[in-house]
Amino acid sequence: MDSLKEKLLSEALQKVLDMTVTDDFLLDTIGDYVVSDVMGFGTTVDEKITGLEGFKKLLEDQREQSREIAIRFNTSLIHQRIFANENAAYFSHDFIITIKTESDENVLPLRFSTVFEYLDQNWKLVHWHGSQAVDSERDTWHRNELVKKNEALQKLVDEKTADLIQKNAELKQAILTLKETQTQLLQQEKLASLGQLTAGIAHEIKNPLNFVNNFSELSQDFIDEIAEELEKLQDSSEKENIQELLEDVKSNLGKIRHHGSRADSIVKSMLMHSRGGSGTVEPTDLNALIKEYSNLAFHGMRASPNPINVEIHLDLDENLGLITLNAEDFSRVVLNLIKNAFDAMRDKISMVGSNYKAKLEIRTKNLTNRVLVVVEDNGPGVPEDIRDKLLMPFFTTKKGTEGTGLGLSITHDIIKSHLGTLEIESTVGVFTRFTIELPINKT
Amino acid sequence: MKILIVDDEQDVEIMFLQKFRREIKSKLLEVEFAFSGQEALEYLGRSGSPDVVYVFSDINMPGMSGLELLENIKSRFPHIQVSMISAYGDKENYNKAIKSGAKGFFTKPVDFESLKNEIAELLTDK
Known part of the structure; x- marks a missing residue:
């Protein structure tokens, strides 16, 4: 190949690489380096491009999408071949794209093949094929890749589930604590009003109770005095009968006194309850x-x-x-x-x-x-x-x-x-x- | 010697009369009753000062409280001794009573032994 033709070829290749990676390349001029019925495959499913306009649109979309993010390209030639008669050539490139967003950096390893034809003293792109290299060693049919993806997904789901389970347990505990506090508060409130009530009741009961206790005590004393007086009388069956009855009355008074003291100790405890110690x-x-x-x-x-x-x-x-x-x-x-x-x-x-x-x-x-x-x-x-x-x-x-x-x-x-x-x-x-x-x- | 008991509970009268039965019977002691502070002041005003030497008054009574009665007696009949009897043995009442010139402070239920001693002291002083 003569040196002019060779120079033209490398210029055409450079232009094609430029138009795909830089965003200041004038898209209206791509026809100078691309044939009108160019056909190419992009990396995504829908990128199956026929014709110059389609190619132009793809490049426009690409520029639109990369507006908000910082993209760096790094190309390196892997292989090239000039076909017989030196009127056709193909190139294969590694096409490493580094996409930087605010939070992280993503590296996309692409492969890019181009075919050029020499027509009317010019090299023009007739076909290109971009593909994304995936990490699926010794797995031509991408089954491992799927499994890996599933595993990653499963792992994510498991993590999220564990997270949810823990959060759920925490919530349950929180609800439990709340309920306990509520019960406690309720009981405290009940106790507070009950405390006031008991103090009131205790005071009201204390006075009559004092009478019961005092009068029963007094009556016991009087019965002792009566018994003393009775001794001075002559013995008779009536006297004996009276003495027996008095014993019973005295014992009854003892019971009244005993149960009165019981009630008194309850009242005292109730007052202690509402008033507290000293x-x-x-x-x-x-x-x-x-x-x-x-x-x-x-x-x-x-x-x-x-x-x-x-x-x-x-x-x-x-x-x-x-x-x-x-x-x-x-x-x-x-x-x-x-x-x-x-x-x-x-x-x-x-x-x-x-x-x-x-x-x-x-x-x-x-x-x-x-x-x-x-x-x-x-x-x-x-x-x-x-x-x-x-x-x-x-x-x-x-x-x-x-x-x-x-x-x-x-x-x-x-x-x-x-x-x-x-x-x-x-x-x-x-x-x-x-x-x-x-x-x-x-x- | 005459003492005056002031309490709105009418059974207090019977109780005192029975408790001091012997002293009353032997005319060592005369016990009068009033069922309110107002009634007590009326009685004291009527009978003239040298008659009653000691007043025992409840604190919680409808109308004039025992503490008000205490102040009234102390200002009008300063030579009459006054002691309080109350179911509420709290410090506040106690301090008020003592500050207003009460001689003693008895809590209910009244310990009649200590009350008897208090009165016996008066009797021996005479």
Whole structure:
């Protein structure tokens, strides 16, 4: 091939590469380097171009689409051939496109083949073929590629699903917490209005109750005086009869007095409930308080009409330090919880028999900014359906005249006034665990 | 010696009469009753000052409260001793009463032993 023809060919090739990659090439002049019935394949399914106008349109579309993004081209010749008679030539290029968007960079490896024909002293493009190289080694029919795509998709779906499952669990937990808070608030509100009501009732009952107690006491004294006077009279069957009747009346008055005192202690507890204790808040050796009051509760129980054998185990954190609290109120908390445990374990002894060994454990633990007090017994446990009623005033499982139903309610109030929490865990027949958590006020 | 009990609960009268039965019977003690602060002031005004030496008054009463009565007695009959009896043993009432010149403060239910001692003290002073 003579050097002019060769120069023309390389110029035509350069122009064709330029018109496909640069966006300032004058598209009206492409006819100088492309035959009118040019045919070519682009990289996408719909890019099957016939004719100069179609080719021009493709280039226009390409420019339109690349307006917002930064594209770099890098071409390198792979192979070329001049056909016999030197009137036709073909070239193969690697055509690396780097597309840069705001967030990332994408590299598109393209292949580009062109065929030129020498017509009327000019080389012109007659056919081109662009294709995208995909990563599908030894898989001519692209099956692996599909599998890979599926796998990638599956992975994405799995990730999103796991994400959703976790979010769902978080939401469920949030709803649960909300519901719990709502129940707590509702109960607190009920308690607050109930507290005012009980204080009112307690006061109204206190006065008449005082009369009942005072008059029964007075009458007892009078009967003693009558009995003294009666002694001075001569013995007779009438006198004996009167003495017997007076004994009965005196015993009846004793009963009135006894039940009056019972009512009085309930009223006092109710007032305590709504008013709170009178002690002062000061740094307190909580371990010492627990030792003292568990001892007191134990000996009180042993001296009561229904003593039981209990093994008491104290596991007190030596690093507890002084806790700021109302010792008078808090000793009531300790007493109440221990007494409850004793009563529950007594019930279990009468149910299960003497093989059962009653055991009470009290633990304290310093959790840096909180302190934990745990009172756990191996008694009959608390059935789940009554667990949330335990803290309600006047709720009692104790029979007859044994409980006022205010002990745990007062206990809870005192803990709340210390900004603490009281939690109950239990397995029926195995254990009941009361856990108190108090904030430690660093001074 | 005469004391005046002021309480809107009428049964208080019977209770006091029975509690101090012996003292009253032996004429060591005379007990008068008023069922309101107003009635108490009327009685004291009527009977003349040297008659009643001690007034025990409830605090929560309809109309004039025990604390108002206390102030009234202290300004009009300063030589009469006054003690309060209340179901509300709170500090606020206690402080007010003592500040207004009350001699003692008894909480309900009244411990009659301490009340008897208080009155016995008066009797021996005489």
